[in-house]
Amino acid sequence: MTLAINGLEITLGGATVLDGIDLRVEDGETLAVLGPSGSGKSTLLRAVAGLLAPSAGTVTRDGEDLAGLAAHRRGFGVVFQSYALFEHLDVSDNVAYGLRMRDVPKPDRRERVVAALALVGLGGYGARTIDTLSGGERQRVALARALVVEPEVLLLDEPLGAIDGALKGRLLEDLGRITVDRTALYVTHDHDEALTIGDRVALLRDGRLVAVDDPETLWTRPPDVWSARFLGHPNVYEDGGPFADGPCLVPERAVGVGGAIGGTVTDRRFAGDGWQVTADVGVPLRYRASTAPAIGESVSFTVEDVVDLAG
Ligand SMILES: Nc1ncnc2c1ncn2[C@@H]1O[C@H](COP(=O)(O)OP(=O)(O)OP(=O)(O)O)[C@@H](O)[C@H]1O
Ligand SMILES: [Mg+2]
Incomplete structure (x- = not known):
């Protein structure tokens, strides 16, 4: 599945938060969207997910304009920066949510939930309630919830933002494997993460794209000093x-x-x-x-x- 964003403009509270965004995510490609805090990364992801209506421009999936198609009908697996978990449901029910919506039979559901929780390192957490979890654990529940439905398109907003150390490295590898055949938009402010996971990296600054390139080209030929610094050139x-x-x-x-x-x-x-x-x-x-x-x-x-x- 391909995603195409053309001439996208988003205005929020009277301010232009995104301007003139043109991006394509090819079938099976992982496009990392990298930029500092406030550059518009989450806004871009939310517009693609269908939660924000553009003031100009289009988002298309395999050439089909998605304007007017509600978020839950887009079939995307989404991890929000805020996790958006159901606080009143336990971990298993949170993860199973998308499967229930798709009428997956119960035994099948249980099996897939267990597998998804094991994948994110939360085996045995199924009966825990959300309010007993740490930030990193919540984030992994959100990740499991998005992955369990095996969506063709994944939209991930800082999916490892609350996770560090060895676990982050392992989950980044797992995500690399999971996204290999999927079309994915991967939002992060972390240049190492973007350069590692992205087949290409889109660099966002103040609501505009300053570069879109494969990691090696971007690293060796950054377009300007700001980009070089932000990419972490010492x-x-x-x-x-x-x-x-x-x-x-x-x-x-x-x-x-x-x-x-x-x-x-x-x-x-x-x-x-x-x-x-x-x-x-x-x-x-x-x-x-x-x-x-x-x-x-x-x-x-x-x-x-x-x-x-x-x-
Ligand atoms: N509803 C809103 N009204 C006004 N301004 C908004 C609104 N939502 C977001 N913004 C502004 O849009 C800009 C981009 O926000 P966004 O959340 O997309 O940034 P981000 O790149 O995801 O940052 P972070 O890395 O901190 O998550 C920010 O300056 C933010 O204050
Ligand atoms: Mg954000």
């Missing part, structure tokens, strides 16, 4: 400078002496997976290094290490 250098006319990126490593551009280390901070270093190369240049250089140490960079940004 070494973004801007305002022209010694390398090129216009902004550029310096990759992860500082190369040994003998490179073309020299400088002196002026600051270094431990950053978990490495060191955030500032060197004076005529202007301050920040970069990431795996080992700590000494303040005052000479460093140099080769010009080949510099990636020009388009535009």
